[in-house]
Amino acid sequence: MSLIFRLLVWGWTGTLLLWGASEQGTVEGVVRHSINGAALKGVIVRLVPHVEEGLGYVASTDEGGAFHFSDVAAAEYRVTLERAGFATGGTQYLQVKAGEHIRSLELKAVPLGAIEGRVVDSDGEPLVGADVAALRTDWWRGTRVFQAVASAITDDRGDFRLSGLEADSYRLFAITRREFTVADRPGAAEFHVAPTYYPGGQDVTGSAAIDVADGQEVRGIEIKLPMTPAFHVRGRIGFAAKEPNFTITAVRVDAGRRAPWFEIYGKKEQDGTFDIHGVPAGTYEVAVDAFGAQASEPVTVTVGPKDADAGVLRQLLPATVRARFTLAGETEQSFGDPMFMLQAASPQPERTAWANAERKRQPDHGLVFDNHRPGRYHPLLISSDFFVESMTFNGQAVDDKGILLANGSQGELAVTLARGVASITGQVKGCANCRVVAVAENVPPGGPGVFGSGTNGSGGFVFRKLVPGKYIVFAVPEDSSWPWQNATFLGLLRERGAEVDLRAGSSAQVQVGMIALEELKRAEAQIP
């Protein structure tokens, strides 16, 4: 029995029946360095089935960077590249038709950058085992946040290397958790090696950005961690712990947002009290076991010039939300199982998901969000057919602040759906393959607010089944994302977009020009 026949028997029936029924195609091309155009040897090229299951193909480039796939089943594939030091490309799609021979496919491998340096103490001595993080600006519902995108631990020389960096601006942060809190004598003022942003300070706003271009290696960065006054955060855990080893942490709150990389661990005593020591002055969120099922409500404390008392930490109790859906203006309530979620108002994932959270579908197509972590959320519908016409939570209209799930609470969401009946078609001038976004200006809460689309290879695009309302359509370079939900950014660029006012059942046609990367960056830089 051949291998192919075995596969047919044991699981990939659909794909292989297609394979058996159609003529095979071929795909060949070359992989080049995106900066210098040099052919790249040893790149693993994969054709990943668009549906992410079934049969895929793999080849490696030769001395001339060439690759070749024969006997490729007709299907849509995602093309990925793998080579050390290069981005794993995965956004290029390829449609292989029956019997088609695709030649001269040219793929570009984008080299990744790195930042190297050393972490030292106030005497210039290397700090071994310090954690270093590279932070990158991201946007969360239009506000600037920092995300740790790479990390490293210093070696015996205090050296670190943060690698795999895409071209961008980065802030660096270093923290050591293996140094002692010290005092001149027992009971005297305490000091600790302070967690620090490059080039100094404990606030990200005072840090310096390090620009990394494609493939650039930035070297010689020295992060000096000073010895600063250190304080204690003490308190008591107000509930019985089922698991003995849960952690207590103080996470720095920087410009109103948690900085999870700036995390200091504490120690729990047998009697339920805890002590987090070595904490520099600042504001912190103190909580138990943010990752586990037995978490506490976070308590915000200000530390310095004296120790802080976090009081009694109360157990975080799961909330339950029942969502019911109604299709407006139609007697037949046929809308399938809507893809509906609660999107956290905060970008930190550990504060958004309960360990055993469940989203249960109900027989009436309603949803129950069980065991949900308390906090603020934005209800969000992802649908290509419907939009949220209106929504109430416990009888109150939901606005753009979202809903607040209180500790241990139960709530009712009533969601009225309507069919998306408007569309936008258009053309991007001077760009065959670019990204188009439609930014909603006055649609009710419950939708994503920004809709994205690619162009069809000749600059054409279409948005179907949109919510009626006002939109601004922009064209930007491929593979880029921008803070469209930020008012400053949108205000600076709105004249470069095409404004569309969509009424129910209408279809608009627009023509837009692509905004250059530099102009987008300039606008982003002007956001306060």
Added chain:
Amino acid sequence: MIALAMLAMAAQAQASCAVQGTIVDGVSGNGLARVRVYAVSEGNAAAVLRRSGEGGRFCFEQLTAGKYRVEARRSGYLDGEGPAVEVARGRAMPDVRVKLLRRPVVSGTVLRPDGQPAPGSELSVWRRNRTGPYQVSIIETDDRGMFRLSDLAPGTYYLSAKRNLQANDQRTVEYLNNKGERPRVQEAPTYFPGVLAFAEARPIVLKAGQEVNGILIGLREGTPRRLSGRVVGFSEDLTFEILPLEEGQEGVSFTPAPDGQFMRGDLAPGKYVVYVDGDSRRAEQVVDLTNGDVDGMVVQPQPTFAIPVTVTGGDGSKLTLMNTGARRELHRIDHGQISGLLPGVYRLWMTFPPSWYIKSVTLKGKPVAPDRVELSGAQDGPLEVALSSGMARIDGHLTEATSGPVTIVLAHGEEWRVEQTDLEGRFTFAAVVPGKYRIYAVEGFDEDSWDADAGAALPGTDVELAEREVRRLALPVVHQ
């Protein structure tokens, strides 16, 4: 403020010392200056910091009464720890001597079979003792496929590397190359210098301060193995898993076709156990894919049996049986019986409260060894385990003065445990299971070279401990 603190430290250095001593290089014995020396108190969050001066001397004044440990750190050296000291008013303390060893370093690169660097590869560091190899750490290679190990104590090590497939682990996609074959990308763990078996791995002997750079580990590739066959009497209540026999490797679980047919074509060469598990049927069958594919395997779940089990003493204890021919733990204990058993030889594992130990294990009233519980059917029970809290204790001291801590080895057959002497040459083994032991005081103890044979060649002291006995011993020092 920091400068003031440092000035204050300098001024107080003139005062008399509560604890003082010397930091020395562990090889040359020379004093080491500029070492950060910490007195770490049991009750205080903050340690007191001093820096060693000329000749490696340090002094802690104004320590409050209590127990402290002295830790020393300097870049380029492994962290060092001195013996525990107890500061008491009016009590003269002997000098504390802390040895620091220069960090050995091993660095190198892991390469793919085509010679390209293998970033994100899993590099394992191994040592070997009397029972075989054991893993001491795992790190990942960086984006250039490079690694640097600098926190190893001097000793003998082995390295292995394997591709970390998780980053691109598209298990739902089966890839074929241009020849319509599964590509040779299933890189088996490769031991330095490029062999697939630990027995052929080349040891790397690290001495204090030694740098071994330029280690190259070329990952070996092998054709992934295929295992296919049929589960007899398959039903949906059965779970199905293929687990490598070697510890530390992940298995795969999936559901066979309704007629029981199964096939996996992505297994690394090696030995596996095929597990089928249900409420009243189980299978544990070993299959060897070292040298090639195996097709047509018939997996026949067998009816399981249960035996009554009794544990006396040690509230909250947990009993586990492990089939010695497989890898799976079995701890289905309910209503006083352990169920889900198949005929075989089992090893008994127990967790129980501190200070308890297994006093006896019997099967149908007959004593059996905990690591060899042979079961053929329900008629073999009951299994009775008696726990006792009557641990013994050894308090001892050395018969001669030494320049630093000495390792006390308490050996029982192939097993041994160690304690260090304190500043005054005293030692304690708390919670010792009653029985026969041989005990040694070894200066220059080397864990790597210690085994039962090594112990037999040294002068030791035989002791037999009864339940709850407190034995006091005076030991001569063996210099290695």
